[in-house]
Amino acid sequence: MTDTHCPYCALQCAMRLAPGADGDLAASPREFPTNRGGMCQKGWTSADLLRTADRITAPLRRDPDGRFVEVSWDDALDEIAARVSKLQDAHGRDTVAVFGGGGLTNEKAYLLGKFARTVLRTRFIDYNGRFCMSSAAAAGNRAFGIDRGMPFPLTDLGGADAVLLLGSNLADTMPPAVQHLGGVRERGGLVVVDPRRSATARLCDDGAGEHLPLVPGTDLTLLLGLTHIVLAEGLADADFLVERTNGLDDVRRSVAAWWPERVASVTGIDEGRLRRIARQLAAASPSRGGAGAYVLTGRGAEQHVDGTDTVTAAINLALCLGLPGRVGSGYGCITGQGNGQGGREHGQKSDQLPGYRMIDDPSAREHVAAVWGVEPDSLPGKGVPAVDLLMRLGTDDGPRALFVHGSNLVVSAPDARTVTERLASLDLLVVCDFVPSETALLADFILPTTQWAEEEGTMTSLEGRVIRRRAAVTPPAGVRSELDILAGLGARLGAAVALPTDPREVFDELRRASAGGRADYAGISYARLDAGEALYWPCPTEEHAGTPRLFAEGFAHGDGRARMVAVSPRGRDDDLTRESPIFLVTGRVLQHYQSGAQTRRVRRLNDAAPAAYVELHPQLAARLGIEGVEEVRVTSSRGSMVAQARISADIRPDTVFAPFHFAGLARINSVTNAATDPISGMPEFKVCAVAVEAVGPTGPSVHPELEEVAR
Numbered sequence: 001m002t003d004t005h006c007p008y009c010a011l012q013c014a015m016r017l018a019p020g021a022d023g024d025l026a027a028s029p030r031e032f033p034t035n036r037g038g039m040c041q042k043g044w045t046s047a048d049l050l051r052t053a054d055r056i057t058a059p060l061r062r063d064p065d066g067r068f069v070e071v072s073w074d075d076a077l078d079e080i081a082a083r084v085s086k087l088q089d090a091h092g093r094d095t096v097a098v099f100g101g102g103g104l105t106n107e108k109a110y111l112l113g114k115f116a117r118t119v120l121r122t123r124f125i126d127y128n129g130r131f132c133m134s135s136a137a138a139a140g141n142r143a144f145g146i147d148r149g150m151p152f153p154l155t156d157l158g159g160a161d162a163v164l165l166l167g168s169n170l171a172d173t174m175p176p177a178v179q180h181l182g183g184v185r186e187r188g189g190l191v192v193v194d195p196r197r198s199a200t201a202r203l204c205d206d207g208a209g210e211h212l213p214l215v216p217g218t219d220l221t222l223l224l225g226l227t228h229i230v231l232a233e234g235l236a237d238a239d240f241l242v243e244r245t246n247g248l249d250d251v252r253r254s255v256a257a258w259w260p261e262r263v264a265s266v267t268g269i270d271e272g273r274l275r276r277i278a279r280q281l282a283a284a285s286p287s288r289g290g291a292g293a294y295v296l297t298g299r300g301a302e303q304h305v306d307g308t309d310t311v312t313a314a315i316n317l318a319l320c321l322g323l324p325g326r327v328g329s330g331y332g333c334i335t336g337q338g339n340g341q342g343g344r345e346h347g348q349k350s351d352q353l354p355g356y357r358m359i360d361d362p363s364a365r366e367h368v369a370a371v372w373g374v375e376p377d378s379l380p381g382k383g384v385p386a387v388d389l390l391m392r393l394g395t396d397d398g399p400r401a402l403f404v405h406g407s408n409l410v411v412s413a414p415d416a417r418t419v420t421e422r423l424a425s426l427d428l429l430v431v432c433d434f435v436p437s438e439t440a441l442l443a444d445f446i447l448p449t450t451q452w453a454e455e456e457g458t459m460t461s462l463e464g465r466v467i468r469r470r471a472a473v474t475p476p477a478g479v480r481s482e483l484d485i486l487a488g489l490g491a492r493l494g495a496a497v498a499l500p501t502d503p504r505e506v507f508d509e510l511r512r513a514s515a516g517g518r519a520d521y522a523g524i525s526y527a528r529l530d531a532g533e534a535l536y537w538p539c540p541t542e543e544h545a546g547t548p549r550l551f552a553e554g555f556a557h558g559d560g561r562a563r564m565v566a567v568s569p570r571g572r573d574d575d576l577t578r579e580s581p582i583f584l585v586t587g588r589v590l591q592h593y594q595s596g597a598q599t600r601r602v603r604r605l606n607d608a609a610p611a612a613y614v615e616l617h618p619q620l621a622a623r624l625g626i627e628g629v630e631e632v633r634v635t636s637s638r639g640s641m642v643a644q645a646r647i648s649a650d651i652r653p654d655t656v657f658a659p660f661h662f663a664g665l666a667r668i669n670s671v672t673n674a675a676t677d678p679i680s681g682m683p684e685f686k687v688c689a690v691a692v693e694a695v696g697p698t699g700p701s702v703h704p705e706l707e708e709v710a711r
């Protein structure tokens, strides 16, 4: 019997692994503040993943004829190291790049960053968190001087009178978290902003709150409108703004032109509702005698070319209402991946060193170089964010080799056809995974690694709370831990310093590297975590109790004040045209996780959600003549996908929705746009312009995409 946490999302539900009735290991929920004894279907079935039939149990090398053959670990690592050295000798250190993931433990993420900076000494490292948290992270840093997605425990939501939830479908993406909305729903204060009537939007039914089905990509305008009303109607927390913030005047000027009628014409949310919501939020603010209010964002509001500015507008609204830094109120971003929070703190980001230190800050370089035992000058400089990195791969002056640890880019990257071409053009692609993901199948080498219940480590949940992942089973013979793999490569590449392979030792080094940084883990130890303490970072010393709530004393900028920054909508990058007259929004379904590499291999999940679909409104279906037709093709200027039509009145008539968990013809990222937010590098996953047509009896019957997929 082993107590650990779920391998999937950032809620990190606590679970117990023990043999079930059939003797196989099974997962059951444990009591823990975030999940309160609950777990979603993915958690319940998570142990099935340990027994997946096509688990990789030996290193695989691609033959010249394209087939994979098993090779020994020594041969695989020797050959990879030789090819890396040859490429670096010929083209320089930056010819090798690294791509990490927000699912990696803190230990792996930290070691991957150290491997890139001290062994490969490349500036090109980034990770899939760029697709996930980056715009909210950038906005948090800009406003508060620190990026902890939720600067308060999730359980705090329970007491609020109002919660404004923009672009989060947590009823499907973190089902046990819905419990924390019980109080606000009872008080009629839940406001869900989503172009679809999602499972979360339905939580507003029966007087629990309101669903605002806005035009995709207009959250920023909506927020400017709400802030306009709060300021114009004198509902702001004037004392808080004077005492704790800078920049109000700029923000006041910038929202002046966003009067409710204008906002209504852009967002599709009428003036009366806008005023009602603004007043409801204000009434919930402690400054006006309310019990508390929260403004929360998910990927729906964040994955846009103006994602950072959208989150900034959400923070500005929260600041006007005097919420951040007050117990029982605040702004928060709902982090996504299992270790989405920790994964962005310890050096996988292109501009960052452990402890959320910046790689171009001389004192940060000095501190980390001293912990690593290298010269500060030997550390490379800043790289580029994920999409930029991926688009450079295999180009004349771009990297020619890539290591992928914890991402299935072929399915999950925007404009995935182009990204797949870039990956295929590399001289060397090494993918470390435990299953043959679509990306692994493109690789020259697949290095099989342990998975969650076979390893020790730590994860940092959406609340900024560090928790223990524990081994419950012995990994299959032939697989190695990721720490071993990195150390093995390091030794062969003549690493200047050793890379530890014991997770506890790696964590202790991480603590030293993070000490004094923004994300300070120095006081957190395996011993303390195993003794059951709830340790939220920053936790600078072993005596420190950790920091569940940030900002009580002040914000993290030097002057202790939050910065309000004036922002304005940039507009959708790929807007509607005559050829592409419909909005496409993308997202998730309950049963599948991310690229589906893991959950499509779990039978119980696959049976429940076997295929992709395209959700569209009956009016749109009628207009396009696709009633009764099974399959539709969705096409943008980048590419197309085909999936079953699902006709539903729960979506705007000008918008279609598709989940991104599926590969091949059903891959929606063949269609999405790789344009990014200039501040954070976040791609615009959440909206682009498409054409939709029937396939089959009444439409063109050929699948030109099949040929391409078969390639």
Ligand SMILES: Nc1nc2c(c(=O)[nH]1)N[C@H]1C(S)=C(S)[C@@H](COP(=O)(O)OP(=O)(O)OC[C@H]3O[C@@H](n4cnc5c(=O)[nH]c(N)nc54)[C@H](O)[C@@H]3O)O[C@H]1N2
Binding pocket: 009, 010, 132, 166, 167, 168, 169, 170, 172, 173, 174, 193, 194, 195, 196, 198, 215, 216, 217, 218, 219, 298, 299, 300, 301, 335, 336, 337, 338, 585, 586, 587, 588, 589, 590, 591, 592, 593, 594, 595, 657, 686, 687
């Ligand atoms: N089942 C499941 N759970 C998961 C994951 C998973 O893959 N599957 N992944 C985890 C990860 S990494 C993440 S990041 C989180 C993501 O969690 P969420 O942010 O909840 O997930 P999404 O479904 O991507 O997007 C949420 C909603 O945004 C809406 N949306 C689309 N466009 C817009 C827009 O322009 N404005 C607004 N306001 N809304 C819009 C979509 O309709 C969708 O309902 O989930 C985590 N949990």
Ligand SMILES: Nc1nc2c(c(=O)[nH]1)N[C@H]1C(S)=C(S)[C@@H](COP(=O)(O)OP(=O)(O)OC[C@H]3O[C@@H](n4cnc5c(=O)[nH]c(N)nc54)[C@H](O)[C@@H]3O)O[C@H]1N2
Binding pocket: 101, 102, 103, 104, 105, 108, 128, 129, 131, 132, 133, 299, 303, 336, 337, 404, 405, 406, 407, 408, 409, 411, 412, 413, 414, 432, 433, 434, 435, 437, 449, 451, 482, 586, 587, 588, 593, 594, 595, 596, 597, 598, 660, 668, 669, 672, 685, 686
């Ligand atoms: N259209 C569209 N696209 C999206 C999104 C969207 O909303 N719409 N959301 C984006 C978001 S928020 C995210 S987070 C990304 C996620 O998309 P991906 O980055 O593709 O994430 P996963 O599918 O979780 O891929 C993880 C891979 O690593 C493997 N893996 C798991 N744990 C480990 C480990 O410890 N070590 C190693 N080496 N491998 C491991 C898994 O088997 C899997 O193959 O997708 C993005 N793509």
Ligand code: SF4
Binding pocket: 006, 007, 008, 009, 010, 011, 012, 013, 035, 038, 039, 040, 041, 042, 043, 044, 173, 174, 175, 176
């Ligand atoms: S909500 Fe997230 S952490 Fe909890 S069981 Fe589901 S996938 Fe796992």
Ligand SMILES: [Mo]
Binding pocket: 131, 132, 133, 336, 337
């Ligand atoms: Mo994510």
